[in-house]
Amino acid sequence: MVLREIAEFSSRGDTHRTILDGLKFRKHSAQEIDAILKAWTDNTPLPGVRNSPNHMHLKVGTWRTQVHIHSFRQSLQNPDQHINHFAQNYAAGHMLILDGPSRIGLTAEQNRGDLKDPQSTFARLLTDDSRRQSLRDILFDAFGLYLGMDISEGASIHLRYGNTAPPNERSVEDPTLEWMRNALPVNQWSDGMKAFTGMLLLLRAGDPKIMIIDEPEAFLHPTLAYKLGREIAQTASQGDKQVFVSTHSSQFLMGAIQSGAKVNVVRLTYQQGSATARMLSNDDIRVMMQEPLLRSANALSGVFYEGVVVTEADADRAFYQELNERLLAEESGRGAPNTLFLNANGKDSVNKIVGPLRALGIPVAAILDIDALNPETNFPVLLDAISYPKPHNSIKLERTGVWSDLISDDKKPKSDGGIALLNGAAKEKAENLFDRLDQYGLFVLRGGEVEHWLPGLSVPRSKRWLRNIFEALGNDPKALNYVHPGDDDVWAFVDRVAAWIKNKARRGIPL
Incomplete structure (x- = not known):
């Protein structure tokens, strides 16, 4: 719209x-x-x-x-x-407008007309050797085939793809005619190939100042979507052009961003009568793309989801994602639908994913082991990432006090039960702290660490814990040993995370 x-x-x-x-x-x-x-x-x-x-x-x-x-x-x-x-x-x-139906028709034959004053897209490209060669190079990189323009049939120009570069297309000499006989017409190739060819041909042969493209990744393999994003952005940067694209493809988006062209990302949402529009500027994107962790985690994919969950490690991510899938499978309203699960490289890098995505208005929940309260963890950057109200002095003091209680008498809160080690006022103080962090989407595990969920399953809590827990959970919903969601333990915890993501009145999203 x-x-x-x-x-x-x-x-x-x-x-x-x-x-x-x-x-x-x-x-x-x-x-x-x-x-x-x-x-x-x-x-x-x-x-x-x-x-x-x-x-x-x-x-x-x-x-x-x-x-x-x-x-x-x-x-x-x-x-x-x-x-x-x-x-x-x-x-x-x-202005150039490209929607789904029009893209497929872009490669249909066109009238040759007067080549002294070329009017059609094909005619302009046929009479411009440098543009035609530039387009051919791009298409060969994408498909491993060579585009040729066939003028041998009547007064029309047809497109063909061949295994070798075509001879002089502006002639009808024998080598050219032979190449055209052996090359396949473009209409015999896939819709994705036709759409990709047609869009780049129109962008390269024409000179539109305003380009409007709806879902350009339709019909395309992810690799081609990436290349198309890169080429469209580069073409736009070569002149006084503005390109407006709507997309649901992270590959297309990454191609555009990594082209080096100036790209602004506007995230539009409309849910339950509530509309939002948030922009991630080109400068912000470049900062994100300079961070190897964000590139490797494909964090920008989060813009296409209703929610994101970030964990410390890949094993944590896989575990919580599986439990969420089982909650969703129950079709009882539990779990977090359309939610992307990502992992950082340790708790000190979680903020690098959470902060930028929350700036786009995406509800990003973070799940950390209880040692996030350890003074060795950079707690202030986590508070900034979740937009916890400043000043942070009070909550920093609470965090220090709770951690001191947890490790008193040489206790090991991460491996020995978390806040179960506390009693009375000390436990109440810890619960109050965790409750407040939960409100801002920072979920610190009160039981210590991820390995201590589901204690009823006889699973060794070792380095192979993830493989062991998945085997114990089972993989066939019809089998007797398959573990269905319960109402307590980790199931209740994932429900709590999902409730924060789905809550429109959630705290922690910057205005």
């Missing part, structure tokens, strides 16, 4: 909008306007349109219009104050 509103605003002006507040366009200098009028002037009048004083005919590709010269200049000099005229007489001629 927001892409449609951008397209309507850019082509028609100030129309009715539901999501989009508005667009602002760059002002043009007098010299730029002179150059535009010189390049666009078309002395061939529009059919049925008579020449009017102080007007001129403009043409960009197949787009033609007649404009009042003074009004045209005003609209380009100050587009925001003359938005309707600017959109209808300038921006509309620079």
Whole structure:
């Protein structure tokens, strides 16, 4: 919907909008306007349109219009104050819209026309050897095949893919004809291949200033989605272009980001009547991508989920993810649906994933062993990551006091039962601290560590704990030894994490 509103605003002006507040366009200098009028002037009048004083005919590709010269200049000099005229007489001629159905048809044959004045996309590409070779190199990298443009059939241009580079496509000599006979027409390849080819061909052969692309990853293998994201972003960066893309593909997003082009990510959500819009700026993204942990954990995939859970280690992640899947399978409203489970490299790096994703409005819960309270852990950065209200002096003192109680008399809270080691006021103080952290999505294990969940299963608590616990849990829901969710222990804990993720009034998401 927001892409449609951008397209309507850019082509028609100030129309009715539901999501989009508005667009602002760059002002043009007098010299730029002179150059535009010189390049666009078309002395061939529009059919049925008579020449009017102080007007001129403009043409960009197949787009033609007649404009009042003074009004045209005003609209380009100050587009925001003359938005309707600017959109209808300038921006509309620079816009490219690619939705799902149109992408498949981009590779259909096109009329060759007059190659001295090429009008169609194919004709412009056929007469531009450098652009055609650049596109061919990209497509060969993607498919291992060579694109060729066939002019041997009537007055049309057809696309073909062959195993070798085509001879001179602008001729009908014998080697060219032989290559065309052996190459397969593009319509005999997959929809993904046709969509990928068509989008890049249109972007490379044309010169759109505003490109609007809806779900470009449709029909594409993840590897191709990554390459398409990279190529679209790079093409956009080569000139005065703006690209608006809606996507649900983390591969496409990573390709765009790693292209080196300037990319802003806007995360739109709409759930139960509540809408949000959060932006992760290009500068913020670059900071994230400089962090190897975030790249290796594929943390940006979190933008496509309703919630994220971050654990200290991969074994923890696998365990909690499996339990959540079993809760969801019960179809009783338990568990966290559409939730991504990620792991950091130890508790001191959890904040590097939690903080940036929460800045996008994503409910990211962190699960840590009880030694997160240890003074050796960088507790302040965790508090910053979960947006715990400042100043932190009070909760830091509470954390120090609880940890001191836990380790008194040489007790080992992580391996010997967590707050079960405490009694009376000391235990109440610890519970109060954990309750407050839970409210902000920082779930510290009161029982010590992940290995101590499900004590009723006879599982050795060793380095092979994950393999042992998975074997004990069983893998066939119909088998007698399969462990279904209960109402206590770790099942109640995962429910508590899920409740925080699903709670729209949750604390810890920055405004």
